[in-house]
Amino acid sequence: MDGVLLDSSPIHAAAYQEALRGLPIVNFVYSRVAGMRSVDGIRAVLKENGIDLPNEQVAKLAEAKSRIALTRILAQNPLFPNALAVLATLAARSKLALATSASEPAVNAFLDRNQLRGVFQSVVHSGHVRNAKPAPDIFESAIVALGVDPAEAVVVEDAVAGIQAAKAAGASACGIPTTCSAMELQQAGADLIIDDLEDLLEIGARI
Numbered sequence: 001m002d003g004v005l006l007d008s009s010p011i012h013a014a015a016y017q018e019a020l021r022g023l024p025i026v027n028f029v030y031s032r033v034a035g036m037r038s039v040d041g042i043r044a045v046l047k048e049n050g051i052d053l054p055n056e057q058v059a060k061l062a063e064a065k066s067r068i069a070l071t072r073i074l075a076q077n078p079l080f081p082n083a084l085a086v087l088a089t090l091a092a093r094s095k096l097a098l099a100t101s102a103s104e105p106a107v108n109a110f111l112d113r114n115q116l117r118g119v120f121q122s123v124v125h126s127g128h129v130r131n132a133k134p135a136p137d138i139f140e141s142a143i144v145a146l147g148v149d150p151a152e153a154v155v156v157e158d159a160v161a162g163i164q165a166a167k168a169a170g171a172s173a174c175g176i177p178t179t180c181s182a183m184e185l186q187q188a189g190a191d192l193i194i195d196d197l198e199d200l201l202e203i204g205a206r207i
Contacts, residue, residue: 001098001102003159004080004178004197005110006080006083007079008069008073009030009034009179012034012065012069014068014072016041016042019062019065023046026049028049030179031179031180031184032048034160034180035101035133035158035165038062038103039062040132042065066103069106073106073109073110077113081196086197087116090200096122097122097142097145098120098123099122100126101133102125102126106125111123121145122146124141126138133159133161134161134162136166136169137165139155151170153171156175156194158177158178159180160180160188164188166189167189173190174190174191174192174193176197
């Protein structure tokens with residue numbers, strides 16, 4: 001969802017920085033936590049900066065980050081150009097799943113705002129799985145729900161953690177460099193790099 005259908009990476013990056021304001025964060029690069037659940041991303045940033053906080057405080061920071069991001073995404077609905085048209089074309093010929101580290105409220109808002117309830121045969125969000133990306137759980141769940149073999153599944157991801165999760169789930173991984181660079185996605189194991197969403201319409205012939 002984020003970074004593939006929604007041009008929301010700048011929003012999430014700003015939300016992290018606002019939630020962490022007041023802490024001695026000297027090294028923050030959003031691409032390093034892209035694709036992670038907010039609480040895991042907060043923990044990663046704190047660890048990278050040598051900051052140790054109680055779990056309760058980490059949880060509050062993650063809640064603040066998620067609240068800030070969701071408010072702005074609801075206000076802006078920053079869909080990538082032609083995202084809805086691409087989804088409609090793909091849904092007419094393939095089974096689609098939405099698998100995202102986003103929260104349940106964020107996913108529901110995205111689906112309802114853009115009238116996409118009937119497009120996806122499976123929807124898996126962060127609350128459905130124990131282990132978040134780069135663990136394969138979220139994609140394994142989506143693939144099982146679709147009833148396809150992992151080797152027949154193609155995951156589209158903008159983040160290193162997502163590419164790693166897709167490969168661990170046994171799927172082909174298609175990278176789109178909206179958040180992480182093409183080189184980062186390739187190094188993470190992407191089988192293919194596309195330039196924009198319209199390239200997905202040709203992906204069947206390219207993998």
